[in-house]
Amino acid sequence: MKKIATLFLLTAMVTLMFSGCASNQNEDATTTETSTKSEDKDTTSNDGDSSDSKMEDSESMTEEPLRVILLIPGSLGDKSFFDSANHGIELMNENLNVETKVVEMGTDYTKWEPNLLDALEGNWDIIVTGNAMTEMLNTFAPDYPEQKFINFDSTDTLENSNVYGIQYKANELSFLAGACAALVTNSDMELANSDSVIGFLGGMDIPGINDFLVGYIEGAKYEDENIKVMISYAGDFADPAKGKELSILQYNNSVDISFNVAGGTGLGLLDAAKERNAYAIGVDSDQALLFEDTDPEKSEHIVTSAVKKIDEAIYGAVVKHIEGTLEYGIVDQLGVAENGVGLAKNQYFEQLSDEIKAEIESVEAELSAGNIEVSTAYGMSTEEINEIRENVKP
Numbered sequence: 001m002k003k004i005a006t007l008f009l010l011t012a013m014v015t016l017m018f019s020g021c022a023s024n025q026n027e028d029a030t031t032t033e034t035s036t037k038s039e040d041k042d043t044t045s046n047d048g049d050s051s052d053s054k055m056e057d058s059e060s061m062t063e064e065p066l067r068v069i070l071l072i073p074g075s076l077g078d079k080s081f082f083d084s085a086n087h088g089i090e091l092m093n094e095n096l097n098v099e100t101k102v103v104e105m106g107t108d109y110t111k112w113e114p115n116l117l118d119a120l121e122g123n124w125d126i127i128v129t130g131n132a133m134t135e136m137l138n139t140f141a142p143d144y145p146e147q148k149f150i151n152f153d154s155t156d157t158l159e160n161s162n163v164y165g166i167q168y169k170a171n172e173l174s175f176l177a178g179a180c181a182a183l184v185t186n187s188d189m190e191l192a193n194s195d196s197v198i199g200f201l202g203g204m205d206i207p208g209i210n211d212f213l214v215g216y217i218e219g220a221k222y223e224d225e226n227i228k229v230m231i232s233y234a235g236d237f238a239d240p241a242k243g244k245e246l247s248i249l250q251y252n253n254s255v256d257i258s259f260n261v262a263g264g265t266g267l268g269l270l271d272a273a274k275e276r277n278a279y280a281i282g283v284d285s286d287q288a289l290l291f292e293d294t295d296p297e298k299s300e301h302i303v304t305s306a307v308k309k310i311d312e313a314i315y316g317a318v319v320k321h322i323e324g325t326l327e328y329g330i331v332d333q334l335g336v337a338e339n340g341v342g343l344a345k346n347q348y349f350e351q352l353s354d355e356i357k358a359e360i361e362s363v364e365a366e367l368s369a370g371n372i373e374v375s376t377a378y379g380m381s382t383e384e385i386n387e388i389r390e391n392v393k394p
Contacts, residue, residue, distance in 0.1 A: 065099045068092060068318060069119050071129040073112060075104045078264050079291075080284040081310065085130060085152055088314030096318065107238070112136065120144055126321060128152060128314060137163055148321065152314050154331050161329035164317060168308045169335030170208070171215035171374045172367055174259070176336070176343050177281050177306040178219025179363050181257045182227050183356045184279055184303060191279055191301075192256050197228045197394050199250040199258025201269050203237040210377035210385055212261045212283075212306075217392055218374055222363070229392040230255050234265045243268025244275075251276035254394065257303070259283070273301040284308050286344040303352060305344040313340060336367040 070089050072082050092098045101124075105115045109132075116136060119127050129137070130152040137149055141160035154165035181198040200216055202209040213231065220227045230253065232246040243265035250258050251272060257279035260266030266283060273280035274297055282288060282305030292299040313334060320326035334340020343349070343360065352360075366372045377385060 063097065065097045066318070066322060067099045067123065067125045069101045069103065069122065069124040069127055070314075071112075071115055071119060071127065071133070072102065072104050073107075073129065073132040075106055076102075079267065079287060080263055080282075081131075081153075081308070083290075084285045084308070084310040085128075085314060087311035088152075088318075089128075091311060091315040092318055095315075096322065098318075116140060120147060126150055126318065130154075130310075134165075148328065150314065150317050152310055152317075153308075164326055164328045165331035166313050166317070166340075167331055167333050168310075168313075168341050169333060169374075170211045170308070170341070171218075171376045172335045173306045173308065173341035174212040174215035174261070175219035175222070175367065175372070175374045176360065176363060177259050177304075178216035178221075179223050180219075180304060180343065180352075180356070180360055181216070181259060181281060182220040182223035183359060184257050184352070185227070186224055187353065187356060189279075189351075189353075191277060193254065195228075195254040195256070196224055196226065197230060197254040197256075199247070199255040200229055200231045201243060201247055201250075201258060201260055201262050201266055202231070202233045203262035203265055204235055205233045207377050207380075209233075209261055210380070212259075214377045214380070214385075214388060215374050216259055217388060219363070221392075222372075223359070227392065228394040229389075230258075230394055231389055231392075234262050236265050237263035239265045240268035240271065244272045247272035248276060251278045257281065259306070260287075261306075270298055270302060274298045277301075279303050281306060282344070284310070286346060288344065288348045289346060299348060302348055304346075304349045306341070307344050308341055309334070309339070336364060337370070 068089070070085060072085065074082050076082055076086055086102055089100050089102055093100055103115055103119070105112050112133065113136065120140065126148045128150045134151055134154050137151060138159045141147070141149060141163050145162055147162060149163040151163055151165040154167050185192055185196055185198050198220060200213055202213060217229055220229060230250050232250060234242045234246060236242055243262055245268070247258055247269040255278070258269055258273070259281040260269040260283050262269070270280050270282065270287065278301065280302050282302050284307065285305065286307055287305045288299040288302035317326055336342060342364070
């Protein structure tokens with residue numbers, strides 16, 4: 001082995017694809033809403049407290065909850081990106097004094113601006129949204145200087161002091177996925193074959209997805225310089241049938257483990273892994289755990305998932321806002337060192353050998369220490385991307 005984010009329409013159509021996890025709903029998805037409110041905190045003072053403490057408790061009892069709204073540029077149910085963002089809201093409801101609302105805006109881009117304007121007029125303390133909404137936030141935020149925004153997956157430069165952005169180092173995350181895939185395909189695991197060929201399913205051939213691809217290839221070659229990667233693009237993030245079709249083609253042509261970076265389309269890859277009795281790597285959320293109650297056999301084929309800790313990032317940002325320490329006007333870059341991304345390590349991950357798990361821990365440590373520099377597709381030319389793909393073509 002060798003070590004080694006009119007104008008809105010165009011922008012939205014491209015930037016929606018930047019994450020590996022767009023909605024699994026179709027273009028006609030309608031806007032739906034859910035709202036929740038946390039239970040009141042117990043602020044009753046104990047006997048013997050000073051009058052100052054009692055006054056503080058009395059003030060706490062009358063303190064109004066922080067109002068947070070999540071605008072999803074897609075729909076829930078993707079078992080990936082948007083479900084993870086929604087889980088961040090659920091964490092707030094469990095642990096903080098908040099009033100929350102979740103709005104599923106669907107994939108009809110014409111509905112996004114009206115939904116954002118409704119939220120801006122709704123007296124919400126924080127508006128949370130992501131990936132495809134950066135340009136729209138840059139346009140509207142200056143007109144609402146007192147409004148706070150959290151962009152949970154910024155795909156472009158933020159230009160306003162009232163917006164806090166989060167970016168995830170997808171290339172580092174997929175480097176880990178690639179290393180894991182290479183180790184699995186070259187192992188004596190039950191479903192591994194003798195060919196050093198791994199798979200990659202992307203939603204579209206765009207920079208956001210290719211950033212995953214570049215890291216994936218580099219991670220795989222870190223473990224096996226001669227490894228081959230069969231690459232498929234579905235051209236869609238909401239077509240599981242297409243994802244399954246392309247993945248079956250991979251599994252029928254020497255691939256024994258493939259990486260899902262295709263949102264709802266990628267759910268078809270997980271189906272194909274089960275059907276063809278092969279391995280899969282999930283994306284964004286811990287996808288094995290999402291299916292363990294409804295389809296445990298499918299979960300057993302998902303050795304790990306490349307997880308963007310979106311829920312924790314959103315929750316943590318709101319906690320910092322409450323504490324008064326959240327720095328608006330910046331974009332935080334969250335990678336392995338910042339614990340913003342990582343592989344899911346659950347009971348299915350435990351099926352990997354001790355040797356493989358030890359090597360993955362070693363790679364994580366090297367990434368965290370900055371000893372491995374992973375290339376990024378952002379800024380690469382089409383020719384450069386093509387060359388990378390050709391170099392690993394089976």
